[in-house]
Amino acid sequence: xxxxxxxxxxxxxxxxxxxxxxxxxxxxxxxxxxxxxxxxxxxxxxxxxxxxxxxxxxxxxxxxxxxxxxxxxxxxxxxxxxxxxxxxxxxxxxxxxxxxxxxxxxxxxxxxxxxxxxxxxxxxxxxxxxxxxxxxxxxxxxxxxxxxxxxxxxxxxxxxxxxxxxxxxxxxxxxxxxxxxxxxxxxxxxxxxxxxxxxxxxxxxxxxxxxxxxxxxxxxxxxxxxxxxxxxxxxxxxxxxxxxxxxxxxxxxxxxxxxxxxxxxxxxxxxxxxxxxxxxxxxxxxxxxxxxxxxxxxxxxxxxxxxxxxxxxxxxxxxxxxxxxxxxxxxxxxxxxxxxxxxxxxxxxxxxxxxxxxxxxxxxxxxxxxxxxxxxxxxxxxxxxxxxxxxxxxxxxxxxxxxxxxxxxxxxxxxxx
Amino acid sequence: xxxxxxxxxxxxxxxxxxxxxxxxxxxxxxxxxxxxxxxxxxxxxxxxxxxxxxxxxxxxxxxxxxxxxxxxxxxxxxxxxxxxxxxxxxxxxxxxxxxxxxxxxxxxxxxxxxxxxxxxxxxxxxxxxxxxxxxxxxxxxxxxxxxxxxxxxxxxxxxxxxxxxxxxxxxxxxxxxxxxxxx
Numbered sequence: 001x002x003x004x005x006x007x008x009x010x011x012x013x014x015x016x017x018x019x020x021x022x023x024x025x026x027x028x029x030x031x032x033x034x035x036x037x038x039x040x041x042x043x044x045x046x047x048x049x050x051x052x053x054x055x056x057x058x059x060x061x062x063x064x065x066x067x068x069x070x071x072x073x074x075x076x077x078x079x080x081x082x083x084x085x086x087x088x089x090x091x092x093x094x095x096x097x098x099x100x101x102x103x104x105x106x107x108x109x110x111x112x113x114x115x116x117x118x119x120x121x122x123x124x125x126x127x128x129x130x131x132x133x134x135x136x137x138x139x140x141x142x143x144x145x146x147x148x149x150x151x152x153x154x155x156x157x158x159x160x161x162x163x164x165x166x167x168x169x170x171x172x173x174x175x176x177x178x179x180x181x182x183x184x185x186x187x188x189x190x191x192x193x194x195x196x197x198x199x200x201x202x203x204x205x206x207x208x209x210x211x212x213x214x215x216x217x218x219x220x221x222x223x224x225x226x227x228x229x230x231x232x233x234x235x236x237x238x239x240x241x242x243x244x245x246x247x248x249x250x251x252x253x254x255x256x257x258x259x260x261x262x263x264x265x266x267x268x269x270x271x272x273x274x275x276x277x278x279x280x281x282x283x284x285x286x287x288x289x290x291x292x293x294x295x296x297x298x299x300x301x302x303x304x305x306x307x308x309x310x311x312x313x314x315x316x317x318x319x320x321x322x323x324x325x326x327x328x329x330x331x332x333x334x335x336x337x338x339x340x341x342x343x344x345x346x347x348x349x350x351x352x353x354x355x356x357x358x359x360x361x362x363x364x365x366x367x368x369x370x371x372x373x374x375x376x377x378x379x380x381x382x383x384x385x386x387x388x389x390x391x392x393x394x395x396x397x398x399x400x401x402x403x404x405x406x407x408x409x410x411x412x413x414x415x416x417x
Numbered sequence: 418x419x420x421x422x423x424x425x426x427x428x429x430x431x432x433x434x435x436x437x438x439x440x441x442x443x444x445x446x447x448x449x450x451x452x453x454x455x456x457x458x459x460x461x462x463x464x465x466x467x468x469x470x471x472x473x474x475x476x477x478x479x480x481x482x483x484x485x486x487x488x489x490x491x492x493x494x495x496x497x498x499x500x501x502x503x504x505x506x507x508x509x510x511x512x513x514x515x516x517x518x519x520x521x522x523x524x525x526x527x528x529x530x531x532x533x534x535x536x537x538x539x540x541x542x543x544x545x546x547x548x549x550x551x552x553x554x555x556x557x558x559x560x561x562x563x564x565x566x567x568x569x570x571x572x573x574x575x576x577x578x579x580x581x582x583x584x585x586x587x588x589x590x591x592x593x594x595x596x597x598x599x600x
Contacts, residue, residue, distance in 0.1 A: 084536065088543035095455060096550035139542070242550075343549070 010234065014160050017223045021167045024223075025050050028171060028216040032178050035202075035209035054170045061166050066118040066126060073116075075106035075128040076369050082107065083134060083365070089143050090127060093150045096242040103127050103153070107134070109369045111362060113256045117149035118158055125153040131369065135362035137252055144239060144249030145256075151238035157231045164224050171220045175213040182210065229294045236299055237315035244310040244343045250303035257296040298322060375403055438574040445562045449583050452555035453501075456586060459547045460495070460508060466544060467492050467515075470537045474518075477528040484521050487514040501584040509588035512545060552586050559583040 026047050033046015061068070080087045086105060094102055099122050106128035108114075113133040119125030127149050129142075137145065152158055240246045305318040364384075367374075371387040379399035394403050471485055478485065491514045495507035519538070528534055563582045566575035 085539050085543075088539065088546075092543060092546045092550055095547050095554065098554055143546075 010155065010231070011160075013230070014164075014227060017227045018164065018167070021164065021171070021220050021223050022054075024216045024220045025054060025167060025171050025174070028174055028212050031205075031209040031212040032174065034205045035178070050170070050174060053174065054167060057166045057170055058163060061162050062120060065162050066120070066124070069116075069118050070106055070126065070128060073108055073128065074110070075108045077104055077126075078107050078369070082368055085139065086129065086134060086142070086146075089139070089146050090150075092143065093146050093242060096147070097150050097154050099125070099150070099154070103150070107131055107365070107369055109366055111366075113137075115145050115149055117152045119153055120159045120162070121156075122153055125150075125158075131362055131365045133256070134365060135359075136255055140243075140245060140248035141252035141255065143243050144245070144252045147239035147242040148235050148249060151235040151242065152231070155231065155234060155238060157235065161228060161231070164227055168217075168220050168224045172217045175217050178209065178213045182206075232293050232299070233302075233319065236303065237312050237319075240303065240306060240310050240315055241312060246303040246306045246310070250300045253296050253300050253303075257300075373405075375405075377401060377403070434570075435574050438571050439578055442562075442565065442571070442575060442578070442580050445558075445565060446580065446583075449555070449558045449562050452551070452558040453586075455551040456548060456555055459544055459551055460504075463511070463541070463544045463548070464492060464496055466537060466541050470534075470541060473531065473534050473537060474522070474528060477525050477531075478521070481521055484514075484518050488518055501586055505586045505588055508548070512548075512588070515541065515545065552588075556585050556587075559585055 029046040029048075029050025030043040031046070033042040033044070033049070036042060037045065086107075090103060090105055093099075101123055103117075103119065104126040106126060108128055108130040110130045111132040112130050113136050115127065115129040115133055117125060117127045127146060129145070133145065134142070236249065239249050243249070302315070302318045302322045305321055306314050308314050364374075367384055373385040373387070375383045375385065375394075377383055377396040377399065378401060379396060381396060381398045383394065383396060383403070385394065385405070389405075392405055394405055395401065396403065467488060471489065474481075474485065488511070491507065491511040495504065495511045498504045498507045519542075522528055522538075565571055566580045566582065
C-alpha cells in the first residue's frame with residue numbers, strides 16, 4: 001500500500017518533467033520547421049516530425065530497449081551454476097519485493113564494478129552485474145546492490161527513465177541535425193535568390209531556431225537529470241527496506257566509487273541505468289545539476305545515519321539530516337504501518353580471500369562467461385581450455401597425463417537458458 | 418408498490434454487497450495462503466539441507482557434539498510442530514541453532530576451506546534470508562486480511578460467513594535478534 005503511494009507520487013512528478021521535456025521537443029521542432037520552411041506551415045510540420053521521431057524511437061525502446069541495452073553492454077545471460085550466490089541473492093530479493101517471476105540474470109564480462117536493471121515491467125525484468133563487481137563485493141554488499149537494482153524495476157524507474165532518455169535523445173538528435181546542416185549550408189544559402197523581406201524574416205527565424213537548438217538540449221538534460229537523481233535516492237530507500245541492512249549498500253557504494261577500472265562499454269545514453277555513474281572521471285560533469293546520480297558520498301552518509309529502522313520514514317529522516325531541510329517523499333508515504341527492524345550482517349565478518357584469490361576467481365568467472373572448459377587433473381591442476389581449442393586430446397602441462405577432450409566437453413556454462 | 422420496489426432494491430444491494438465482500442475476502446485469504454506456501458517451500462528446503470551440512474561437518478568437528486545435536490533436535494521439533502504459532506517458535510530455535518553453528522565453524526579452518534561445505538553454507542544462509550523475507554511478506558498479507566475482517570462493515574459479512582483471523586508468523590523476541598559476533 002505504502003509503496004503504491006510512493007510510486008504514484010513519483011509518477012506525478014515524472015509526468016510534470018515529461019511534459020516539460022516534451023514541450024522542449026515540440027518547441028524545437030516548431031522552430032526548426034519554421035527555419036527550414038518559412039513559407040509553408042513549416043512550424044506545424046516540424047512539430048509533427050519531431051513528435052513522430054519521438055514516437056518511433058519510444059516504440060523501439062519499449063519493445064526492444066532491454067535487449068538493446070543488454071547487448072550494448074556485452075551482457076551474457078547465465079544459468080545458476082555460473083554463480084550460485086548471485087542467483088540466491090536475486091531470489092531473496094524477488095521474495096522480499098514480492099515480484100511475480102524471477103528476473104533474468106546477466107553477467108557483464110568486465111573487470112569493472114557496476115550493475116544495472118532493465119525491463120519495462122516486473123514480469124519482464126533483468127539484472128546485469130559485471131564480473132568485477134561479483135569478485136569484489138561480499139554477500140551483504142552484493143545484496144544491497146541487487147536490492148537497489150530491483151527497486152528500480154519495482155518503482156517503474158526503468159520504464160520512466162527509458163522514455164525520458166528517448167525524449168532527451170530525440171531532442172539532442174534534432175538539434176544536432178539542425179546545427180550541422182546550418183554549419184554546412186552557410187555557404188550555399190548566400191546565393192539563393194529571394195526577396196529582401198523574406199530574407200529578413202528567414203534570418204530572424206534562423207536566429208530563433210539556432211537559440212532553440214542550443215538551449216533545448218540543455219534544458220531537457222536538466223529535467224532529465226533531476227528526474228534521475230531523485231529516483232536514485234528512492235531506490236536506495238527501497239533497497240534498505242528490502243534488505244533491512246543499510247550498511248551493505250553503503251559499503252558496496254564505497255567500494256564501487258573508487259574504481260580501479262572503468263566500464264569500457266558504458267556511454268552517455270545508458271549511464272543513468274547503472275548503480276553509480278559509469279562514465280570516466282573526465283566525462284563526469286563537475287556541475288551537480290548535470291549528473292545522473294547523486295554524489296555517492298551523500299548516498300553513503302544517508303545510509304550510514306540510518307540507525308533505528310529500515311522504513312521509508314527512517315530513510316527520509318536521514319535524508320533531511322544529511323541534506324538540510326529538503327524533503328524526499330510525501331508525508332502519506334512515510335506513515336508506515338509497522339516498524340521494520342534492522343538486521344545484522346549475514347556475511348562472514350572478514351573477507352578471508354586474499355587479493356590473489358579474488359583475482360583468480362574473477363579470471364575464472366570471465367573464462368566461464370567466454371565458454372572456457374575446466375578439466376580437473378588428477379595431479380591437482382585445473383586445466384583451462386579456450387573454446388576454440390579443437391584437438392581431441394590434451395596432455396596435462398604439469399604431470400603429462402592425457403585427457404580426452406571430446407568426452408569431457410560439457411555444455412557451455414555461459415550460454416544460459 | 419413504490420415502497421416494495423425500494424425495499425427489493427435495498428435487499429438486492431445488500432446481496433450484491435455480501436457477494437462482493439465474500440469474493441474479496443476469499444481472494445485475500447488465498448493471498449495469505451500463497452504467502453504461507455512461500456515460507457513453507459523455504460522451510461522444507463532448510464530441512465533438506467541440514468542433514469547434508471551435519472554429514473559434511475561431522476568429520477571435522479569431533480568436539481562439537483552439542484552444537485550439532487542442537488541443530489538435529491531443533492530440526493525434528495520444527496518438522497513435527499503443527500500450528501503456525503508452534504512452528505514459528507520451533508523454526509526460531511532452529512535458526513538460532515544454525516547461526517550458533519556458523520559461529521563455531523569459525524574455529525575450524527579446514528572445514529571452512531571445504532568447497533562442499535562452502536556451497537552448503539551459502540545455500541543455508543540464503544535459505545535463512547528467504548525465510549526472513551517471506552515471513553515479512555506473509556505477515557504483511559495476514560495483517561491486511563485481519564484488518565479487513567475486523568473493520569466495519571466487512572466484519573459483519575466475515576462474521577456470518579465464518580472467516581477467522583490468520584495467525585502471524587512471529588519469531589519470539591529473544592530469538593529474533595541474530596547474535597552479533599565480534600572478531
